Amino acid sequence: MELKISMYDSWKLLTLGTLVGCLLFLVLDKTHQNISLSIARFASLPIKASNFNINYSVGIPNEKTKQNCNIFDGRWVYKPEDRNASYDARNCPFVEEKMSCHKNGRPDFEFLKWRWEANDCEIPVFNGKDMLERLRNKRVILVGDSLNRNMWESLACLLHSSIPSSNVQLRDNSKVPRLFWKAKDYNMTVEFYWSPFLVDLNLNHESGKTVLVLDKLSPNSEMWTGADVMVFNSGFWWVQPGSAKRWDYIEYKGKLIQEMSMEQAYETGMKTWANWIEKNVDPNKTTVFFRSISAEHKTKTPEKWCYNKTKLALVDYYAAVYPKILVDIIERLIKRFSKSQVKYLNITKLSRYRIEAHPGIYRYKDWKNLTEHTDDIVTLRPDCSHWCLPGVPDTWNKLLYASLFFDL
Template sequence: MMKHNVHFSVTKLAAKEMDAQILTMRNGVGKQMAVRSQGGVWFLRYNGKETLEKLRGKRVIIVGDSLNRNQWESFACLLYSSLSPAQTHVDEKSGSYKVLKSKEFNCTVEFYWSPFLVQLKVNKENGSRVLKLDKISKYARMWKGADIMVFNTGHWWTRRRNVKRWDFFEYRAKQVENMDTGMAFEIAMKTWAKWVSQNVDRNKTKVFFRSISPEHKGEQWCYKKTNPITNESYAWSFPREMVEIVERTILQNPVISYLNITKLSLNRRDGHPSVYKTKEGKIFIEMGITKPEKYSDCSHWCLPGLPDTWNRLLFASLLINTPKNVSFS
């Protein structure tokens, strides 16, 4: 588990009127962040012990696809750097469930694999895959009771290299092979939001939905890139319709806060594993594969790296009373 040498403290400055947004001040060594919210400006530095005190006795779940797994790995590493190894248990062997447990602080941070948030059922006889749009994931029973929930979905809803993740949609007990993806996605988001409304105690639990993590492909391919994009040339590749569906769903649900990390991540083509990703425990570029650049991982993120920023901002939003719609720019 990598250790992060980071610190976090809070200072409040008076301010007249504040927008509902969080800004990052890139001031070099201090990694200082200015957080704007109703009532003032807060300057923040990450402190592991303070964060762990905030999490004492609490259960955190991070649910979604491999990008949320990426965020869980970052979350676990940030906390681990301030924990006693003798009193800490980490289990990351399973692809569908990972957990960090601290005996000292009586807190857990768990990851649950659920790339659609709704059920994907595989027929054992013929192998067909049915995406049940109005049925929450069968693992949702395991999510209940958490104090902090961070969800994401979206990446598996888009076709990549003509790969389709399902064979049929099911809605109201009827199966169809073809349905507009945006429509299907909106039904699934409503199913998830309904589950949150019916199963989350808003007086106890904070629920976040993390926005889309940008990929860097095509002309913005991350291979051999060591610097961020320095202009406004990033070409948005994720369907705008799906982003609007997410934001509309969240606005309609008072329990859910929007952890919008997309804009701060757009230019970071230099932050991906590229050909240094691991496969079966080996570094990809060392496996003797010809033209490894074709297989560069320009979706996930290196650690330490950008997901640490997502989590520091998440910690900040837990520390102060941020608005419902938290936008990190």
Template sequence: MEAISRIHERWKLCTFASILGCFILLMCLNRSHDVRNLVHTIALQSSSDIDFLGSGISENVKPIHQRDVKCNMFKGRWVYKPMENLLYDDFRCPFLSDQVSCQRHGRPDFQYEKWSWEAHECEIPRFDGRDMLERLRGKRVVLVGDSLNRNQWESLACLLYSAIPSSTAEVDFQNGSYKVFRAKDYNVSVEFYWSPFLVQLDTKQANGTKILRLDKIDATARRWHGADVMVFNTGHWWVHRGKFRAWDMFGYEGKLVEEMNIEKAFAMAMKTWENWVDDNVLPTKTSVYFRSISPEHKGKDWCYNVTQPIEKESPMVASFPEPLMEIVRATFHRMRTPVRYLNITELSRYRRDAHSTIYGTKTGKQLIEQKGKRPEHIADCSHWCLPGLPDTWNRLLYASMVLDTSGGGSAAGS
């Protein structure tokens, strides 16, 4: 009887252990599911969720809640990864312009290529050129804007070009106003259209007057039609002054005006862009992105001879007038078409080390050879070296596509 009693006790102990084990296993599976969900919650925000902060920077992601956790891939930190392999080098992409191919023009350091952006609350996938091409198979990507969007196009074209045999790619890059990369095996095109205001700048007047027509979309818009992904930007050219100002007069509703409050003019132009998008874009086919301001580093945060990012604790000068950013916000709130906001401003503001500075050319001559000019006075603190920061912008664009597909939408879906 004693032996039987011991057997019963052991049986009870085994039963309890089995139940406890099943409970622990169930908890682990639930935990794993939560982690997987968190990894896949990287999202770009629709226009109705944009919230600009006082610095002109916004939390521009759709709030994704996983047990009260909101993931924002634009909030994070730069991590130095010296051992991580680059996806390309500027010697491999012969179509990179002299403005951004810093290693070809004598930049001696490489540290700026080794910083990786990591979000605080989610894992951003590493850029995968072949996967992106597969997601875009049979589609058109169009980037429209100023030279900073051209900087982004060069980055994206090089990332994709380096992922496939060069014999299967075509690149037309001779014209600074129009550039295109084609991946023939995927039937994918990535196009850039120069339009720094998004509205029409008329420079063909008989008297030489340059008119910025605030109520007319840029003439290249007829070629934007039918794109599956659109990435727009504007901003810097609106605040140029003196000899750098691109227009002589504003045109609106048949009237010409020499002077106008810049916020008013900018709002008119954004309304024209808004109307064009709402009237010409089919949200079920096309994803529309608007990239935020790419910061310059001048004055106090001058970029010349800098090899390290700005420390996060350091105060930084606002890179763009806040009233213009408020106009952008108001535009998105009004629109019928969903617009995803690529909020690269804050993460880029720390990277004054990543500009092309003096390692480029101007009028065919290297900046470092400009006689009679101090290098710190001619350094380009607006554009970015490649490989470099714009690769991160495209990584975030790619991440948004990964999320769309994993969520059941198309690669370029809304």
């Protein structure tokens, strides 16, 4: 059968096709206008950050799905709506003067508005009362240098702000380098032991010299035994050059050694610590952490120091200088343990971007007077190693809390 279409039918089809085409064009055009308008409105939104002209996250999320979440792999996200810190250092009795930046006159609060977010999971929100309850009748000890004291002060303030101050006990024992905070209602303590090398630094050696004994643990190690949570660190004091070097001789297997590479000495000393953990710590009763090296933003180039920085370091040019060889050594050593024996609190990456969060010149109460009388602020030795409180160590403790009690 032959199909015939009249001229009238052809006109109707043409008209219908034209109408459909017009409708499609109008729909697509309206959609395009809406998208364009949304983009235009988004682009015109004001930036809320008072000292920033951008709104961004530091670090690029990993699109790959992981079976286990690494809470130390993430990015700093600016949260200007978070106006209140976890505690007020001016009202926390545990913060050293040089860490209490706002008490010493630091005028800005921007460094408190950044939050660390993991790439592949939600980090549990820190809850001080929950941590106290979980650690009822337990001891938490932090052992190491002043960076671990920085962390101890932060943890004490975080927990102290969760309970009435009348239920707290504090001791500072100068004979045994120890800080002791106790929540009496929970019978829970947080203690700090000064031991920057973890091994013995003998100040009274028979030679009359200061001797670093690589195969003997720190004398206060007898007080570590029995703790339920242990957090160690060591690294900063091993790499101090020239007159800042802390020892005259090294002792190993009963022999005094004048020259040994820093890398060899550090690895030998850390093996002594690791052997002590294996022999003296029951992983069924005690959780052990080694906190990684905290970035120092101080180099031979003064303009790269922290004292005049108010923004994060976005590129490696301004990122921290830290002894990567020590990072490699301790990471190799920790791999010899099972995860139940020693956990790695890896805060190196997250701290290296935070060039603006150090005390700098605000370590001094009289910083105004000091800066008025010098043209070279570097001579004042601004603190680019420790951290303002509240600040970055609070994040370390929030990750400690997450690592202790959540299966991530």
